[in-house]
Amino acid sequence: MKLSEKVLAMQFSPIRKFNPIAQKAKDAGKKVYHLNIGQPDVPTPEVFMDAIRAYDKKVIAYAESGGNTELQDAVIDYFKGYGVDFERKNIIVTTGGSEALTMTFIALLNPGDEVIIAEPFYTNYHTFATAAGGKVVPITTKAEDGYHYAKREQIEACITDKTKAIVCISPGNPTGTVLTLDEMKLIGEIAKEHDLWIIADEVYREFAYDDREVTSFSMLPEYADRVIIVDSVSKRHSACGARIGLLISKNEEFMTNTMKIAQGRLCSSTVDQVGAAALFRLPKSYYDEVKAEYCARRDVVYEELMKIPGVVCQKPGGAFYMTAKLPVDSVEDFLMFLLTEFDDNGETVMFAPAEGFYATPGLGKDEMRIAYVLNKEDMRRGVELIRLGLEAYNKKNNK
Ligand SMILES: Cc1ncc(COP(=O)(O)O)c(C=O)c1O
Structure with missing residues (x-):
């Protein structure tokens, strides 16, 4: 019995594929900041x-x-x-x-x-x-x-x-x-x-x-x-x-x-x-309020990202995502490190590797997507964990 070529050509969602590994980190007692999925925390009206x-x-x-x-x-x-x-x-x-x-x-x-x-x-x-x-x-x-x-x-x-x-x-x-x-x-x-x-x-x-x-x-x-x-x-x-x-x-x-x-x-x-x-x-005032909240979160994320040497990113104009280049060869490898080897005071962070958002093979390997769907404090801490994680990752790789 064979499946269709169509279904075999499909890929798993890069947004969800690291969830089992994050779950293991949580089972081991770590707190994981989820910046990987576009699930807003803003209450439904x-x-x-x-x-x-x-x-x-x-x-x-x-x-x-x-x-x-x-x-x-x-x-x-x-x-x-x-x-x-x-x-x-x-x-x-x-x-x-x-x-x-x-x-x-x-x-x-x-x-x-x-x-x-x-x-x-x-x-x-x-x-x-x-x-x-x-x-x-x-x-x-x-x-x-x-x-x-x-x-x-x-x-x-x-x-x-x-x-x-x-x-x-x-x-x-x-x-x-x-x-x-x-x-x-x-x-x-x-x-x-x-x-x-x-x-x-x-x-x-x-x-x-x-x-x-x-x-x-x-x-x-x-x-x-x-x-x-x-x-x-x-x-x-x-x-x-x-x-x-x-x-x-x-x-x-x-x-x-x-x-x-x-x-x-x-x-x-x-x-x-x-x-x-x-x-x-x-x-319309509903949209204005929610928009102001996301805009403030975007500013926090951008400010924190700019503190990381080697990050390439421009301040985006909308939605609640930011894609940025990180100074690593493989963002997937770095994410694995964050989830399996790294923590700062029992906390780590998860984002979506951007490779799966490209159709051209090989592109996006050094990029990540952050969804700013958590409150400002959590977003600040999440990006700080990326910065601390990068320092630890580079140390481990003798860079
Ligand atoms: C650009 C874009 N289009 C469509 C969707 C699909 O969303 P839903 O099926 O929840 O309406 C999403 C969800 O993340 C999205 O980001």
Whole structure:
């Protein structure tokens, strides 16, 4: 008996793969600061729990395949706040942004088709694309350039007759890079000239710091027929376990045909949709508060990282991640050392090695991703442990 080539070509999540080793460290009594996974500690807004508590149906029935209309209407009103008009037919509620991406790739890709993504990118795109028979073609970006990629020559060099779409994750995971409206327009122009789809992964939409505007591809009506927006309550509403995402597009052919996939999987969680509708009705002040907290954490992480000799990293503009180059040959080897050999007063730290966020073999071996999802004090201590760990690691290796 044989498994499919597709599943064999997939990789394990680099974010979770060191968990068993971290568990061993914990079993041995060490405290591990988890900077490896994008699981925020910010409380889920009370309105979510209130809406679920008020749910008084006798039967938890299937929802509509496209989603519950109260949630769709809440999403429509939320986008009106950014001057964008959607209708219910433009929205399919999904089981997390992950299912929205899976559906999108199934709907767009034939075997061998390519999607362009700036690397390093959210690692599960490998899985989504491979499951649909497609292939990720990376635009390589660098720590030294703040992982920016919106340059015409760089993007066009990746386009072949197999290219179907350009994926834009902004604000980005794992880099925190935020596209400006001008960069988005350039990508829109390129997509139009080459007749490509734009998959806009905006699950971190409001988390744009300093003076950066909140941007969305939905704000560019001239490209509306080729834009597919992926959204989710996981990050911005701190509700990862609610598993509610959205697929939003004004392209009727895409929405009509993707509805076949949505119907095939019946529906997304009925009860979680009730809570999610309340989340999309939160006032703007909610986002401002959460954003201020993440921004302050980013500053702490950056400040602490800059104390480590040899670290290369630019202060990112959004999301809650930072990718940085460390002065080691193998970040995976260093992480193993942190989890198995090192501690400072019984404490150690865990981050995600960045290699798995690249599609180009060999890249990212000396980079790590930090998720600043713990409070400022813990983040400061976490990065301090990386600094102390590096000193101990270099000593051990006689550097
Ligand atoms: C860029 C990006 N897109 C999509 C997702 C999927 O999130 P979910 O399925 O929880 O909505 C994540 C999760 O980390 C992400 O970082």
